[in-house]
Amino acid sequence: MAFLELSHLHKSFNHAVAVQDFSLSVERGEFVSLLGPSGCGKTTVLRMVAGFETPTSGQIVINGREVTQVPPNQRHIGMVFQSYALFPNLTAAGNIGFGLQVAGKPKTVIEARVREMLDLVRLPEFGTRYPYQLSGGQQQRVALARALAPQPEVLLLDEPLSALDAKVRAEVRDEIRRIQKQLGITTLFVTHDQEEAMSISDRVVVMSKGQIEQAAPPFEVYNYPRTAFVASFVGTLNQLTCTVANAAQGHLRHNGSTFLVPGPLRQAEGAQVVLMLRPEELRLGKAEGLNQLTGTVQSVSFLGAVVRVKLLHGLSPITLDLFNERNLKLPEVGQAYIISFPPHACWIMGENAEDHPADAHH
Amino acid sequence: MPKRINVFAWFIVILGALFFLLPIYGTLDFSLRARKGELSLLAYERVFSDPLFLQAFFFSVQKALLTIGFSLLLIVPTAYWVNWRLPRWRPVVELVTLMPFVIPAVVLVFGLIRTFSRPPFVMTRSTFTTDILLIAGYMVLTMPYVYRAVDTGLRALDVRTLTEAAQSLGANGPTILWRVIFPNLRGAILSGALITFATVIGELILASFLVRPAFGPYMESMGQNKAYEPAALGILSYALTWASLALIDVFARGNKQVASIR
Numbered sequence: 167m168a169f170l171e172l173s174h175l176h177k178s179f180n181h182a183v184a185v186q187d188f189s190l191s192v193e194r195g196e197f198v199s200l201l202g203p204s205g206c207g208k209t210t211v212l213r214m215v216a217g218f219e220t221p222t223s224g225q226i227v228i229n230g231r232e233v234t235q236v237p238p239n240q241r242h243i244g245m246v247f248q249s250y251a252l253f254p255n256l257t258a259a260g261n262i263g264f265g266l267q268v269a270g271k272p273k274t275v276i277e278a279r280v281r282e283m284l285d286l287v288r289l290p291e292f293g294t295r296y297p298y299q300l301s302g303g304q305q306q307r308v309a310l311a312r313a314l315a316p317q318p319e320v321l322l323l324d325e326p327l328s329a330l331d332a333k334v335r336a337e338v339r340d341e342i343r344r345i346q347k348q349l350g351i352t353t354l355f356v357t358h359d360q361e362e363a364m365s366i367s368d369r370v371v372v373m374s375k376g377q378i379e380q381a382a383p384p385f386e387v388y389n390y391p392r393t394a395f396v397a398s399f400v401g402t403l404n405q406l407t408c409t410v411a412n413a414a415q416g417h418l419r420h421n422g423s424t425f426l427v428p429g430p431l432r433q434a435e436g437a438q439v440v441l442m443l444r445p446e447e448l449r450l451g452k453a454e455g456l457n458q459l460t461g462t463v464q465s466v467s468f469l470g471a472v473v474r475v476k477l478l479h480g481l482s483p484i485t486l487d488l489f490n491e492r493n494l495k496l497p498e499v500g501q502a503y504i505i506s507f508p509p510h511a512c513w514i515m516g517e518n519a520e521d522h523p524a525d526a527h528h
Numbered sequence: 529m530p531k532r533i534n535v536f537a538w539f540i541v542i543l544g545a546l547f548f549l550l551p552i553y554g555t556l557d558f559s560l561r562a563r564k565g566e567l568s569l570l571a572y573e574r575v576f577s578d579p580l581f582l583q584a585f586f587f588s589v590q591k592a593l594l595t596i597g598f599s600l601l602l603i604v605p606t607a608y609w610v611n612w613r614l615p616r617w618r619p620v621v622e623l624v625t626l627m628p629f630v631i632p633a634v635v636l637v638f639g640l641i642r643t644f645s646r647p648p649f650v651m652t653r654s655t656f657t658t659d660i661l662l663i664a665g666y667m668v669l670t671m672p673y674v675y676r677a678v679d680t681g682l683r684a685l686d687v688r689t690l691t692e693a694a695q696s697l698g699a700n701g702p703t704i705l706w707r708v709i710f711p712n713l714r715g716a717i718l719s720g721a722l723i724t725f726a727t728v729i730g731e732l733i734l735a736s737f738l739v740r741p742a743f744g745p746y747m748e749s750m751g752q753n754k755a756y757e758p759a760a761l762g763i764l765s766y767a768l769t770w771a772s773l774a775l776i777d778v779f780a781r782g783n784k785q786v787a788s789i790r
Contacts, residue, residue, distance in 0.1 A: 265697035
């Protein structure tokens with residue numbers, strides 16, 4: 167049995183279903199993100215694990231102990247909130263020591279542990295500061311230290327980075343991951359930011375409408391999305407409606423051009439399928455042996471490492487990413503360009519990783 | 529144009545100040561004229577030398593402190609629960625806490641006497657149980673102020689998240705109230721407490737109908753029998769009230785500073 171086992175969780179609020187049939191096994195020391203748009207039920211799942219909500223049905227087991235009906239203060243969980251939720255009347259040290267004090271630990275033990283935690287979050291000098299004397303990033307690190315001090319079995323992070331500005335956010339994010347790895351603590355992280363989820367997690371659980379769409383490592387979620395929702399929610403995606411010309415050979419027809427895709431296809435000839443392409447797999451210009459189409463440049467935005475080009479192919483918008491280099495010639499708006507892409511970059515909705523695991527990984 | 533508004537504003541301010549200050553000045557002046565033809569503190573000396581004065585004063589101080597204690601024990605958990613778990617009930621609870629403004633103290637005290645002077649609750653026979661009635665009555669009279677002060681303090685906190693944070697750290701309900709909610713309501717609790725103190729010290733109706741030797745009835749009886757001493761008492765009770773208000777201001781300001789930085 168996994169360390170944290172959620173089986174068939176279901177939660178409704180006055181007939182509105184928030185979470186349905188949610189099952190997830192998290193291994194000891196694993197970092198799992200719950201990712202999805204607001205209202206998808208990810209926070210409700212986290213709050214059920216914390217004990218702040220009781221599931222309508224289903225079961226939660228932490229380290230072999232069934233806790234579904236156990237009140238939050240007896241679950242041995244640590245939680246970090248979006249709004250930090252530090253106790254304003256206590257110093258950083260007082261906040262970090264709170265859990266140990268409640269547990270009735272001796273003063274010397276508390277002091278030692280508080281010092282250890284302040285070192286862990288790299289704020290050794292800040293123990294005597296009050297929350298209002300700390301920046302957002304510092305407050306969130308203190309909140310993390312506070313959650314970890316009583317040595318919880320599971321760490322729950324509820325959008326802990328959302329209130330921070332971009333630079334601090336990346337810093338705290340790396341800090342969380344470093345500490346999580348160092349302590350080997352099982353962690354559940356809720357976010358609506360796919361980049362955040364991708365960069366920090368061992369596994370990403372993409373959710374929509376209270377259900378799991380896909381639970382897999384970030385690489386797999388990004389490159390082999392199991393559903394249309396995952397494909398469009400995670401990263402940018404081009405979608406082209408094509409007709410199957412030859413299922414056995416993997417030939418698709420689109421606006422008079424033929425694309426070669428990994429075959430054979432399940433769909434019958436003449437069937438309509440949606441061809442999906444990531445912007446970074448498209449190239450500008452002709453290339454031997456690649457699929458091609460033409461597009462007119464609508465806009466060019468310089469994002470630093472990447473230049474994002476938006477084109478129009480017939481009526482279909484196409485997004486293409488170029489890697490920046492100093493001698494790159496930026497495409498001109500209004501000009502038509504040939505876009506090429508290799509067959510292995512193509513995947514077809516419904517013909518996915520789950521159906522062809524062997525194909526998908528080679 | 530702006531200048532005229534300025535003059536008008538000053539006129540109103542001065543008029544208002546005179547309206548409030550002249551009677552106080554008159555009382556103060558009168559209280560100092562107990563000795564014919566000169567200013568003296570004779571009236572104050574007489575007030576302080578009256579054993580009944582200190583008795584009445586300390587009786588009321590004691591009752592005020594008890595009222596504050598029991599009010600907070602009743603109202604802080606109630607307001608906390610409403611804020612945390614029953615926000616939908618807030619309008620109802622607010623309405624209930626406003627009732628003392630609608631029901632005059634005379635009605636309240638007659639209600640108390642009628643209900644608690646006959647079986648099954650005979651409470652007006654001994655001074656101890658009558659004092660309980662008195663404190664209960666004070667709690668009702670001051671409830672609007674205390675509830676509002678506490679509620680405002682709670683709204684400035686993120687009660688739900690702080691509670692959940694404390695729960696996740698292993699704290700149970702009483703621990704959360706005592707270690708998280710009460711300390712963070714210091715300013716709010718103090719302002720509620722001080723308004724309660726000022727109200728109870730000057731309260732007349734409940735104490736006189738329940739026939740308890742409180743400061744209010746003492747002042748009233750002085751007013752009927754003496755000339756200069758009531759004026760001195762009036763000034764003393766003004767001073768106490770103002771001191772209470774000044775204390776509230778100091779503490780409220782300290783609290784606001786913390787809140788705004790947060």
